[in-house]
Amino acid sequence: MIIFTHPACLAHDPGPEHPERPARLEVVLEALRRDHGDLDWREAPTAKLGDLRRVHSQAHVDAVMEQDFAGYRMLDPDTVMCPDSRAAALRAAGAAVAAVDAVMDGQDPIAFCAVRPPGHHATGEAAMGFCLLNNIAVGAAHACDKHRLERVAVVDFDVHHGNGTQAIFFQDPRVAYFSSHESGLFPYTGAPSERGAGNVMNALLPPGSGSFNFRNLWEDQMLPAIEAFRPQLLMISAGFDAHMRDPLADIMLETEDFAWLTRRLRQIATSHASGRIVSLLEGGYDLEALRECSAAHVAELR
Numbered sequence: 001m002i003i004f005t006h007p008a009c010l011a012h013d014p015g016p017e018h019p020e021r022p023a024r025l026e027v028v029l030e031a032l033r034r035d036h037g038d039l040d041w042r043e044a045p046t047a048k049l050g051d052l053r054r055v056h057s058q059a060h061v062d063a064v065m066e067q068d069f070a071g072y073r074m075l076d077p078d079t080v081m082c083p084d085s086r087a088a089a090l091r092a093a094g095a096a097v098a099a100v101d102a103v104m105d106g107q108d109p110i111a112f113c114a115v116r117p118p119g120h121h122a123t124g125e126a127a128m129g130f131c132l133l134n135n136i137a138v139g140a141a142h143a144c145d146k147h148r149l150e151r152v153a154v155v156d157f158d159v160h161h162g163n164g165t166q167a168i169f170f171q172d173p174r175v176a177y178f179s180s181h182e183s184g185l186f187p188y189t190g191a192p193s194e195r196g197a198g199n200v201m202n203a204l205l206p207p208g209s210g211s212f213n214f215r216n217l218w219e220d221q222m223l224p225a226i227e228a229f230r231p232q233l234l235m236i237s238a239g240f241d242a243h244m245r246d247p248l249a250d251i252m253l254e255t256e257d258f259a260w261l262t263r264r265l266r267q268i269a270t271s272h273a274s275g276r277i278v279s280l281l282e283g284g285y286d287l288e289a290l291r292e293c294s295a296a297h298v299a300e301l302r
């Protein structure tokens, strides 16, 4: 298993009191180095313009590349850049591309990208919800174009709906998007009626759902749908903010639930995708939960 990360991802500073803070990645790296220091650790490269342009407009790329400012620059009420954010965003998206290449080239079937800023709220045209570039979408589009894949599954267990990922692939049946998320929560999209070209599956979990309802939903509805899609590559938007300790959400999962779902996804990847998995860090705002869950996720993948 390969871990992609880069120190530049620690320098993205959206300002004091912002939940998407550098300490998030610090605790993830600390936990992974402690438990999984023997894995194949690699520096994430910067994404190339052509990689970004598969999913983002030139105007949006230009907005993220803008470096000629001091202090903070707000792209939306939640999404803030500092002068170092551009480099972090390029490494995060570049990690996704490099991870897809490594997995598809047979260097290792599984890669995890320990990066920030997260990506799944960024649309083709705009930054949103702490996300600058849609890292997983950049990776999935690269897998389709460069590696000629016809079926890439993007599985998103972050507690928020990945509206950006869904919008980018809404009419692109090469990529199927599967997400469970808390109802009534930002970004307020992701109704089950949003089906795209039949390649989108959304499921809502009410606040307080807990482990039992979460596991039933995945076991009865989501996992069979992923199996039926027969992905050639399985990509994961690994957000850990559905954990009971998280301050931004109330689905109330436990660390073991993330390990369980990771295990089940790995079984599907083994059956259909020659074991190929590329997982990317998304949300998770309680440092203790993030530390535990990311280590448990990687422990199931290695």
Ligand SMILES: [Zn+2]
Pocket: 158, 159, 160, 239, 241, 282, 283, 284
């Ligand atoms: Zn989230």
